[in-house]
Amino acid sequence: MLDRRSWLALFVSIFIAIGAYWIWFFKWDIYTWGDWGFYFPETSREFVASPQVWSSSFFGGIDISLPLYPFVRLLPGLLSYMMPAFKALHIIYFLPSVAICSISSFLLARYIHKSNLSGFIGSLVYTFNTYFLIIRGGHLPLVNAFAVAPLAILAFLHGLRSSRTYFFVLSGVLISLSAAYEVRAAYLLFSLLFFLGFFYIRVVSRKTLFKSLTTLLTAAILNLYWILGLFLSGGETTDLPIFHRQLYGAGYSHIVRSAVLQLYQWGSDGLIGPGIQPTPKYLWTIPFFVFLELYLSRKNRTIVYFGIVSLAGIFFSKMLSQPFPYFYQWMFDHFPGFSIFREPSKFFFLIALGYSVLLSGLAHRIWINWHNTSIQKIFRILLIILISAPFLLNTRGVITGKLGELLKPRQIPQDYILLKQFVLDQPEFFRTLYFPYSPRWGIWTDSKPALNGISLLQSDWSKLNNYLETGLDYSYIGEISNIFKKDFSDKLFDMSSVKYVIIPLQDMGNNDDMFAIYGSRDSYQNLIESQPFLRKINIGINQLQIYENFEHKPHLYLTTQPDSIYTATISATKISSIRRSATEYQFKLGEITDTVYLNFTDLYHPGWKISPEPISWLNVVLGKQHFIPDSNHFPNTALMNTFALTPSTITPQIYTLYFRPQAYLELGLFISAVGYVFILPYLLLTSSKNFLHD
């Protein structure tokens, strides 16, 4: 437990952290930039639903953000009923990324060194190293996942030392919390704890080691819903593109930058610069002090452990740099799970963690050993200032608000608010397609997914577009105009349920001019206006250009012959359906005399099934649920789902369109829910007993 002095030291650490990020704590505005998006409340309120394997966004697809369900969907959704969505995100992401980071690292360093000064220095190092400062400017889930990590390590370490199951369970819950922010961070964290257990194998009893397995068990139970949903659904969801991406980052990864804890964009002026920045000289003091402490603490098992963690961080984050440049590639190709680290900067977390413990240890060592003479007393203060100086210097850019664009408040342009109203006033399902790129302010909901033009042409529609120009001949406008030159472009838009094509604003007010990258706005306007199947509409908006595709197809529709982008428009009958979730739709079919085709305008996936019975996930898992034969299900030329319904297989009744892997998620969700029911009360009810004991 913390005494008064410890509380004071903790308060000072948090005060410095909050002081540096004062803008986030005292100005609750909209902060959005780069990958960090923005939601309207109408979007986030729809998040309050059970987790789904299939995404409602874009054309659908396996939802790889499923592990993040608690913090990406459920909590923002719930909070959106009480406050604007951006404030909900502020509470869930912005504030913890600073406060939890500072608190958790303080507690870990204090626990290891039994010193408040260590806690303070540890907090400073962990919160204000260049890696965390930069990822706080856009990758907030990642920094939050890392912020939780020291607490999980602390709980596990204390579990090993005290042999109390409570702390192992707590550690498992904290790993799950980390996974709910970012799975890759949790993978690293879990590896750290595994290694910690292994490292203590000679000094703890077998009983304690056995108890430590509860960490794994707890984390596994609490995450089982997405593990089963994504990986154990009969191979239907395992072949995700995320596991087939190429390595990148070799150009800027370097052992020197890793050792001095400098992310490549970090400039000498404490700001983010373009390209690879020269290494500031003052950062070289960091590894010197770190490895000095490692040597001096060579008899301390815990310090040696954190030394190894730092060394592992340096080794992996340097990627193709010396020594052994090909080892990362080998790990990427062969080690289970390593392929999620296609870029090595995540390993800076290990360096930051190790360095925070080692530097805080050195500060404590100097403080307690140099106190005999007044010269020693002066020098110990100077040395501690020298140890903490690089991290205090790093805060310059944050305090002045110049470190990245996520420290600047933004305003929603009025046009997008009007667009939102216009889109949401229409009850039916349709998609909006933005050219060249979807703006952060564009409205999207489950029934009004938004499509990103360039991304679409470079992913799902790339084969249809078949744009082959490269080098000097390549241009974004060329790639986009290529799809409109196809004979099938009209049908493709129809069969993809695209109702509106929108050209976004040149958002100069928010310093977000996408046309500086993608070419002039006029060229896009001319291109879209020349399309005969798109008609410009006026909804009382000043600058946003909106074009309507009048012949777009509904989400579910019947045709008498297979619909194709290469044939003329055929008559389609809209099927009224009830959307139960992103993975389940109910619809009624009348009597049919001849084969008809049911078209479902989500991306084709073999996991989609039609059942004549109400769905029971248990029956699906046990293989007792009846579905119409798989041979009747195939992709159409627009890459969407088509089901051939023959009179022999269809009778007039209610049918369910179901995404089969969801059943496995439900099974996992059931087990996870039971886990929560037992684990959380256990932790809460026995907390006072366990914490007071220690």
Add this chain to the structure above:
Amino acid sequence: MIEKALLILIVASFLIGVFRLRNLISVLRIFKFKIIYAFVVPILLFSMWVYFSTKEVYRIDNVILRLTSEYSQRNLDNPVFTELTQGEKIQGKFTAQENYLGIVAVRFWNFFRLNDDDVTFRLREQGQNDWYYQNKYKVDQFQPHGFFTFGFPVIPESTGKTYVFEVESTRGFPGNAVGLSPVEPAFVVHFKYPRDLVTSSLPNLFNFFTRKFVELLHNYKFIASSFIYFLPLIIYILYFNSNIGKTIKRSFVRLFVQNLEVKIKKIDQEIDKQIFVLSHNLNSLILRLKILINKSYKLIIWFCIILVNILKDEQSSRQVSQLLIYLAIVLDIFWIRHNDTTVILLISLWVVLIKIYNVSIKTTYLSALPLFLLSFITWYVGDMNLQFSSERSLAWSFLFVNIATFQMVIKLNKK
């Protein structure tokens, strides 16, 4: 694969030779199998040196029947290291040292990206108006700071002639272009000797391999690598001399020293005789020369005996071994820079030293410090070449810290 297997085999045999020595000695005494330590292990380590040095020759030239000349940036016209955009050229000049000129390889920098450009390579003899050869190449194959080889029909009579070459970008633009690498040597030229010519007669074969040998002696990278591959044998001999030699009677070192001592006696007798003859023949220059040579020879043998006797002491052997490894690391940092085999070998040797001489954590740890400082200095004061050395130097510092940490863990677990 074969290389790795052989490396493992040799290191293993080395380790067996050193680590299991004490346990095995009693067994070996029974079987009178001293020959393993005195001959088999040294021969294996010597074979290792021969094998890896030959591999290094392949690594440098790719083909054994090839001679190579390296050229610095001074041989280029106004070398710039920025992106080579459309119409811009790299131009260079060299005088061929050999016949059968067949390849010019230029070191490029791809800015760590896949560029979409074509470059045109052209070559002609100085004074000629027409290009002897020109061709287009896609730059997406260019490796960062790696040589890209431009091959052309072999020129049999090239010795002494000066050639001009140029590489021109056809479609490069900022953000999508390669450039000249600032790493030395800027370009190399290869001379491809026909197999039939080399193997046609013994003098030709001898002539070619003499040239090849001379060429390798001028190649710092080869010399450094070869020295590193030779180190296991030296360190083994040092250890053998100080430890095993004591145990094994009539070891070759003792035999060597005894032989030397006998040799000195003989030389002394020879000198006495010559002095006696000289006293009767004052003007014999040849005799004086012979005495001088014999005295020098005696001096060298004395030096050998002193050296061997000094290195009989375990501490001296350890210090010399350590110094040799430090020297090898410095060579690796400045001359080799990119080779995992030398790193693995030197790390293994250091681990061996820890095992056989009980090198302390402190020594290992302190070895990291100068390398860290060297990395810091070279990172800021040098050009791209020194930055590679800085990287390698920090890598070595990092490896020493790793080894020391490993020692710490072993010590902790022992406790």
